[in-house]
Amino acid sequence: MNKQRSGWRSKALCSVIGLTMMSPVLAAKPIVRDGEYRFLEAQYGDEWAKEDKEIDQKLADMREANGGERPNIVFVLIDDVSFGQMGKPALNDVMGVQTPRINQFASEGMSLNRMYTEPSCTPTRAATLTGRHPVRTGIKEVKVALVGEGLGDNEVTIAEVLSKAGYSTAHIGKWHQGDIEEAYPHNQGFDFAAFPLHQQVQLALMSPESARANNLLGWYEGTQSNALALDKKFKPNGLVTGVEARKGGKAREVDLKPGETWTQAHYERMNERYQRQTIEQLREMAGKDDPFFLQYWPLYPLNFVHPEQARSLNGGFMADKLEVIDDWFGAILDEMDKLGVADNTLVVFMADNGLMYHYEGTSGQSQLVYRGGKTDFTEGGIRVDAYARWPGAIEAGSRAADIVHASDLFTTFARVAQAEKYIPRDRVIDGIDQTPVLLKGHGNGRRDYVYVYQNELLRAVVKQEWKMHIAAPGMPAAAAGVYNLYRDPREQHPLIGHSLWSGASFQDMTKRHMMTIKAYPHNELGKDKPYTGIENLRPESVETVETFMSWH
Amino acid sequence: MNKQRSGWRSKALCSVIGLTMMSPVLAAKPIVRDGEYRFLEAQYGDEWAKEDKEIDQKLADMREANGGERPNIVFVLIDDVSFGQMGKPALNDVMGVQTPRINQFASEGMSLNRMYTEPSCTPTRAATLTGRHPVRTGIKEVKVALVGEGLGDNEVTIAEVLSKAGYSTAHIGKWHQGDIEEAYPHNQGFDFAAFPLHQQVQLALMSPESARANNLLGWYEGTQSNALALDKKFKPNGLVTGVEARKGGKAREVDLKPGETWTQAHYERMNERYQRQTIEQLREMAGKDDPFFLQYWPLYPLNFVHPEQARSLNGGFMADKLEVIDDWFGAILDEMDKLGVADNTLVVFMADNGLMYHYEGTSGQSQLVYRGGKTDFTEGGIRVDAYARWPGAIEAGSRAADIVHASDLFTTFARVAQAEKYIPRDRVIDGIDQTPVLLKGHGNGRRDYVYVYQNELLRAVVKQEWKMHIAAPGMPAAAAGVYNLYRDPREQHPLIGHSLWSGASFQDMTKRHMMTIKAYPHNELGKDKPYTGIENLRPESVETVETFMSWH
Known part of the structure; x- marks a missing residue:
């Protein structure tokens, strides 16, 4: 395997390592911004500087009111759900899907009605993790099976930034940042991580039940004879499923035994486990002195098997799971109330990109307002439902139509956590601090633009x-x-x-x-042998890695 | 002119006249229903009968709490606005149009999220007026210029029903039920009426300003030479504009002097006058002992001339007027508060059909969720925003996804006004009493179907x-x-x-x-000489009638 490292990449690596010994002088250096932001800053810099002092004071007052402590941050990111499908009551009735808990949550916080993501899971998640356009990190859509690639350790994630600032951190659920050790969440700043190595194509689509449900014509060998196929490796197999790990440790696969076939039942249990583990992490972290950052990225509503008895009026195999997500998010909010952490926690709930409209109809999801979905650069691919709640800081029932991009969460989380000094200064940070919108409301955004990429292609510009x-x-x-x-x-x-x-x-x-x-040229993607750092690889996974390495 | 009357029509006429001497025995006859309703009634009749007793008791309790008085009814019907454009906060941000007063109103009452109308203005209005599918009344789309047709006096309107029951009644704004005397609102049960004889094609589209704004290519003679035109009557002219009248009296044109050209300024003044007159009627009627029925059907947002300075982020020539409608509706609500009638008034606010999507883009309105608009039988033509507020009776902030059809307002208004005995029993009434939905909430509807017509053609069936x-x-x-x-x-x-x-x-x-x-065969449309019953016809209107009569 060609483990290529450019000179720039090595410098970036040093810089990441250098964070631990970052001097105050270094920290005072300004964040490197995109030219477009600097163009706006030239127009509004004085005004913003003045406003920032006011906001610093407000944040300080809030800390004082909370016994000197910074807020916890809970970030729930839902997979492939278009704008309008969650938290907007009238559209619940359009879809025949009820999300009462999310609607209620929205009414307790702010609706960010112009939240932009990237058009696909991996890049959006990379943007929230790094505060950078994914193209700068080398991240593109990560493929279904083995790639030997992933988010490099040359990137600085929000978990690393918040860890430096003294936060406990945990990641539960979808990760989708690559199949190499350096890309795993517990090597990207999270104290604890429970996540699937790949994504739902493997876990939800490539199952006998999904094939039999007509969603994967002919993939499953039980549904066709396969008599003329020569290549037995064309259909991915032997993939690692869910793993768990603690910061710096090895990962351990927990969802599948050697020789066992992955089924819809496994997928459902995995979903339930992540929900349960999120609650467990919440309890554990709420009991600590440090503030916490809990990232929960559920796998539902992605699902390709109809329930035995649908619960929604819609009944589609994904739409029905939106109601499950609503219950589960509600349970998390209830637990926060019970633990007494609701008041001092910023909770952000949103989707990562538009629906998989390729299954429109049977999935029960539909494009509703915007055109297109996952993978598209039209608004249907990149406009999502997004809500933020922080009692006492964010006005209940408010809305903001200011443009916000997924990468802004990185910078905004760092700001409210007083962790801005750990944001690296040697690379472009696209994420804009949107604390002014959260605290002062609609019309206080500092972004009136978004660059829309599909992988490395700039496909649209929004202004x-x-x-x-x-x-x-x-x-x-x-x-x-x-x-x-x-x-x-x-x-x-x-x-x-x-x-x-x-x-x-x-x-x-x-x-x-x-x-x-x-x-500031783009960073390079991490590259390594797939499935590095997993201590209990099943024999079938070992074989799959060997096959992969045989032609690399 | 051939003033055709069928035998059935004569019978119907007698029956209308007979209402004044309706005996209790006659009133106890059941309302004649469509076969589909009877099919449902056979399944739910006992349950509904039991529930009706409970609802009667609740209505009686409310009257008692209100000094024995029945509720007032205010019905505001907006022209050509698609589902999602008014009263749904997130979609305000999608459109760049803010409707804070309608949003607030929605939060104080019930959102009827599955309200169906007819696909065009005249039939929807006929449905609310008569409680019948317009096809049964002979009403189709009423054309722009002279037709010599209109809603017949053989029909029984909600204003007649409520008048019989002792309500004061007034109609302000768009009427669009024909250009013959028997069709005018003051001859269809309203004590007072201020309305344009025709509609906004004449009033908003056929103006020099609209032609110059590129919305009516070549219609206005100032924008082309017209040198080769032989027929000088092809372009409608000499049409009557706005008239006013009291019940049984003659109408008087009030908006244009002989020889004067109709302009956008006239249209704007007309809109403002209707808003002012609505407030005036509210004051007058609130001062009386009788309960009142006030029907306000604004002409805005239909509008084809860009404002000098747009107020909305959208700025489209219709979208901008949605914000004006919001202000104006807010002013009506404020006046009701001031007059102390808000608590004992059922206010229904809705649109009559989908947008004129033919002007999508420049008008600033767009289809949003559903496909199609005005004239279409797809949901975009017939699904509208609809809200009902009645403090103490309707739960604030509630929603119902039960199917409701515009004709149901007739029957529901009659029920809450204790006027059901004046609903005629000799013809089919399609309108279903939806009081159970209003009082008991979502899931209590008595309709799970709608027949969708375009004029006399049945184009779709919803179940x-x-x-x-x-x-x-x-x-x-x-x-x-x-x-x-x-x-x-x-x-x-x-x-x-x-x-x-x-x-x-x-x-x-x-x-x-x-x-x-x-x-129960369809009724026949009223037919007569156009512009009958207008006491001050301008010479140009007289000439236009003469031209019309010359070939009829």
């Missing part, structure tokens, strides 16, 4: 209510469709007049972004 | 979450697309399996409906 779909290489800029998102939320009617007046401004935005990339 | 688009004549029933509205709200993916299991049930539903029509 205010305008969105330009980047023209194909070589095409004239006026051929790039520009959409007014308030008037055409489904991006169906590009008007040439829009492109003509805004084309140059959009090009300038892109230039500012590209100049930043030139000054 | 529970299923909707069948009627196949073209001669096509096999399995070719009729059947959609699950929870899973496919945009009606894009008909699944043959749906049609196969439900086809026969849908056909049976249609048969039950058609058998009822056979037993």
Whole structure:
């Protein structure tokens, strides 16, 4: 295996290691920003600096009111759910799915009605973890089976930042940042981690039940004879399932015994276990003196087998699980009440990207307001339901239509945790501190733009209510469709007049972004032998690794 | 003119006249229902009869608590606004339009999240007025210019029913039930009426400003030379604008002087006047001993000229007016508070059908969740925002996803006003009493079906979450697309399996409906010379009538 490291990467590594001995002088260096942010900062810098003092004071007052302690942070990230499917009562009735607990949670906090993610799970999660556009970290969509790649140890995650600042940290559920040791959550700053090595394609789609439910035509050998197939390795097998580990330790697979076949029942038990472990972690961490950061990334509603008895009016195999998610999130909130930590905890609940609309109809999920879904750069791929609750800090029942990007959570979490000094200063941080929106409400955002990538391709640029779909290489800029998102939320009617007046401004935005990339080139993805750091690999997994290594 | 009257129509007329001397025995006759309702009644009759006693008691208790008085009813019907555009906070942010007063109103009452209308203004309004599918009244879409037709005096409106029961009644704003005397609101039961003879195509679209705003290419002679046109009557002109009248009196045109050209300024003043007159009527009627029924049907947001300075983030020429409607509705609610009538008034606020999506983009309105708009039989044409507030009777912040149809307002208003005995018994009443939903909440509806017409054509049948688009004549029933509205709200993916299991049930539903029509044939539309009963016709209107009569 070619374990390539560039000079820049080595420098970045040193910098990460250097965090432990970071001097106050170093910490005072400004965060490196994208050109577009600096362009705004030149227009608003004085105003923002003044406002920041006010916010620092407010945060200090809140700490004082909480016995000097910083807030806990609970971050629940739901998989593949489009804007409107959770927490918006009228749309519950449209879908025939009820999310009363999420609706209630929304009414106790702020609805971030213009939250942007990346168009797919891995990049969105990388953005929240690193505060950076995933393209800068080398992260793209991580494939289903073995890749020997993952989030590099040259990246600094929010868990590392908060750990430095004295937070207890735990990650439960989906991770999806690669199959190599350095990418695992317990090697990326989490004290405890329980997570599946891969994702739900393996765990929910590649099961006999899902194949028999008509969702994976012919994949399962029981559903076809397979007589003419030569290559027995084409269909992935022997993949590691769920593992658990503590910071710096080895991972241990806990969900499957050697020789056992993965089934829907395993998937359901895994989901239930993560929910249970989240509650357990909550109890454990609430009992400590330190504040905590608990990250729960459930696998539901992704699911490809119809329930024996549906509970929702909708009944679709994913829509029905949204109601389960609602129950489970409610149980977490109840537990927080019981533990007495609700008041001093910032809880963020959101989805990671739009629905898998490829299963629209039978899954019971639908695009609702925006067009497209997972993998798309239209709003349907990247606009999600997002809510933040922090009693006493965030006004109950408030809404903000300011643009927020998933990477902003990194910077905002660091700010409220007084951990900004641990944000690295040697690389671009795209995440913007949105504490002003949380504390002062709608209209206090510091971002009126988003760059929309599919893997390493810049596909669209959003500025205010305008969105330009980047023209194909070589095409004239006026051929790039520009959409007014308030008037055409489904991006169906590009008007040439829009492109003509805004084309140059959009090009300038892109230039500012590209100049930043030139000054701070992208990091490289971590590369290693797959399944490193797992102490109890099943024989079938060992064989799968051997197959993989045989041609690498 | 051929003033045709059938024998049946004459009988119906007698029956209307007969209402004044209706005997208790006659009143005790059951309301004539559509076969589909009777099919449900056969399944739930005993249960409903028991529940009705309970509801009667609750209504009696409420009257007692209100000094023996029945509730007032205020019915605000907005023109051409799709589901999601008013009163749903998250979708406010999607559109860049804020409706805080409607949102607040919704939170004080019940959201009727599955309210169905007809696909166009005239039929929806006829349905609320008569409690009948418009097809039964002979009402179709009423055209823009002279037609010599309208809602017949053989129909019994909710205003007539409530007048009989001792209510003061007033109608302000859009009427759109025809250009003949018997169709005017003051001849259909309203004590006072201020309304335009026609609708906004004349008042908002056919103006020099709208033509210059690019919304009516070439219509206005100032924008083209018109050199080759022979027929000078092809473009409608000389139309009557706004009139006012008292019950049984003559109408008087109040908005335009002879020789004057109608402009956007006239349209804006007309809108403002209706709002002012609504407040005035509210004051006048609140001062009386009788309970009142106030119907306000604004002309906005229909509008085709951009404001000099838009107020919304959206800025579209209709979307911007949604914010004006919000202000104005808020002012009405404030006035009700001031007058002390808010507690004893049922206020229903809703739209009459989906948006004019033909102007999507520039108007600033968009389809949002459902597909289609005005004139369509898809949900986008017939699903609207609808809210009902009645403090003490309706639970604040509640929602109901039960199917409700615009015609149900007729029957429900009659029930809460103790006026059911004045509902005619000689014709089919489609409107279902939805008081159980209002008083007991979600899940207490008595309708799980809707027939969807475009004029006299039955185009779709809705049952529970299923909707069948009627196949073209001669096509096999399995070719009729059947959609699950929870899973496919945009009606894009008909699944043959749906049609196969439900086809026969849908056909049976249609048969039950058609058998009822056979037993109670449709009524005939009123016909007369246009502009009868207007005492101050302008010379240009007289000429227009003469032209019309010359070829009839």
